[in-house]
Structure formats: C-alpha cells, structure tokens
Amino acid sequence: MAYFPMFVDMTDRPCLIVGGGNVAYRKVMVMLDFGAKVTVVAEDICDELGNLTADDIADENKSVSDTANKENGQTDLDAEGRITVVKRKFDQKDCNGMEIVIAATDDNALNHEIAEYCKSKGIMVNAVDQKADCSFIFPSYVKEKNLVAAFSSGGNSPVLTQYLKGKEQEILTPFLGELNEYMGQIRESVLSEYDTEAERKRVFKEILCAAIDNGMIPEL
Incomplete structure (x- = not known):
C-alpha cells in the first residue's frame, strides 16, 4: 500500500471522530491544529477532551446535524466554534x-465497521492502529504557523517517524514559522515588481538568506 504525500486545506471542513478516549483526544487536537470543524461522538468522554467543551456537551438525544447546525451562537461549540461533542x-x-x-474507539470491530461504511460512501477514513482499514494515515509533523514538515513510514514504524520529528524540531523553529509568514506577506509585491521567474527566485533567496543570517524578520 502506497500513500501519496499531499497537504490538504482543512479549514472549516467537517471531520468526525468516533471515540472519546485519550487517542481520540490527540486526533481532535491535530484536526483543530489544522482548522477543521470537528464533531466527536462517544458515550464516554475522557477528562482532556471534556475540558475542551466542559459546558458544551450536546444532549445524548441530539444528532450530529442538530448540534453542528445550531443558529444564533452555536452554544454547543467551543475552540473558536470548531468542536462539537455529542x-x-x-x-x-x-x-x-x-x-x-x-x-478511534477501543473496539476494533466497530472501527472496522466505520471504515467499511466510509469507504462505501467515498469518505476518507482513518481507523487508529488498523492500517488495513485506513484510506489515509496521520504523519508525524512539526508545525510553526503555516510552515509544516511531516513524516510518514506508511504505517510501518511510528517510532522512526517520531525520531525524525524530533530531529526536525531542531531545524523548524518558531523563527522560521514567522519568516514564512513574512515571505507570504511580500509575495504579491515581489511577483508584481519582477517579470521573470529567475529574478523573483533571486530576490526571494536574497531576502531569505539575509533574514536567516541576521536572525531577524525584515520590517514591512
């Protein structure tokens, strides 16, 4: 099984996490980190997950669509309006x-059932620790603002990807995250000022090298 490396904009896109334990909590935090709108469905909620939405857990009899589509304030949402717990x-x-x-439940049979249903509906699915049931897998990643480095072993060795993540954290610093934001802010002006790709590349490289050498983000 080969996984294609691809970065997807998850901003405000609906994501369902089934399960309320520590594993589910970690997946929730990843999806929130990338801007998704997360719905959690579980009979039992761990303390960490409960603390995210302590006053906002939906009534047991309400469906996901009922809780996710409330008007007038969406009182059952927390984390900037991006998480619902049912x-x-x-x-x-x-x-x-x-x-x-x-x-992300502790029931492998249920996880498999969820995966099979999603695949039949063309929905991307990840069944935690059940590689054969996954249509995508979570990489280990380092993120500083919009600058992201990710590692995947195709599900073969999470220990190895965690090792690579630790090494990358030494390189991908908060400073580089800030520098990436700056480069994005000046991108349009550089593109409009210089006509050729070679000129633009030279300017971007000069700005990048100067910022790294000086350890300072240029002022706009």
Whole structure:
C-alpha cells in the first residue's frame, strides 16, 4: 500500500471522530491544529477532551446535524466554534456529510465497521492502529504557523517517524514559522515588481538568506 504525500486545506471542513478516549483526544487536537470543524461522538468522554467543551456537551438525544447546525451562537461549540461533542452511541448516519472520519474507539470491530461504511460512501477514513482499514494515515509533523514538515513510514514504524520529528524540531523553529509568514506577506509585491521567474527566485533567496543570517524578520 502506497500513500501519496499531499497537504490538504482543512479549514472549516467537517471531520468526525468516533471515540472519546485519550487517542481520540490527540486526533481532535491535530484536526483543530489544522482548522477543521470537528464533531466527536462517544458515550464516554475522557477528562482532556471534556475540558475542551466542559459546558458544551450536546444532549445524548441530539444528532450530529442538530448540534453542528445550531443558529444564533452555536452554544454547543467551543475552540473558536470548531468542536462539537455529542455524548451518545455512534450511528452510521453520523458519517454523512463528513469529509474525514477517524475511528478511534477501543473496539476494533466497530472501527472496522466505520471504515467499511466510509469507504462505501467515498469518505476518507482513518481507523487508529488498523492500517488495513485506513484510506489515509496521520504523519508525524512539526508545525510553526503555516510552515509544516511531516513524516510518514506508511504505517510501518511510528517510532522512526517520531525520531525524525524530533530531529526536525531542531531545524523548524518558531523563527522560521514567522519568516514564512513574512515571505507570504511580500509575495504579491515581489511577483508584481519582477517579470521573470529567475529574478523573483533571486530576490526571494536574497531576502531569505539575509533574514536567516541576521536572525531577524525584515520590517514591512
């Protein structure tokens, strides 16, 4: 099985996480880190996950669509309006309308059932620690603002990807994250001022090297 490396804009895209334990919590934090709108469905919620939405857990009898589409303030959402927790048993219809589903329960059979349903509906799915049930996998990554480095072993060796992540953290610093933001801010002006790709590349490289050498972000 070969996985294609691809960065996808998840901003405000609906994502379902089934499960309320520590593993589910970690997946929630990853999806929130990349701007997704997250719905969690689980009968039991761990303390870490509960603390995200302590006053906002949806009633057991409400569906995902009921809680996710409230008007007038969306009082059951937290984390900048991007997370909904529904405390009840999972139902297959919870997957409908989702772009990504993560099966993170402690029941392998249920995770497999969720994965099979999602695949039949063309929904991208990850079943935690069940490689054969995954249509995508989570890489180990380092993120500083919009600058991201990610590593994947195709599910073969999480220990190796964690090792690579540790090494990358020594290189991908908060300073580089800030520098990347600056480069994005000046991009349009450089593109409009210089006509050829070679000139633009030279200017961007000069700015980048000067900032790194001086350890300072240029002023706009």
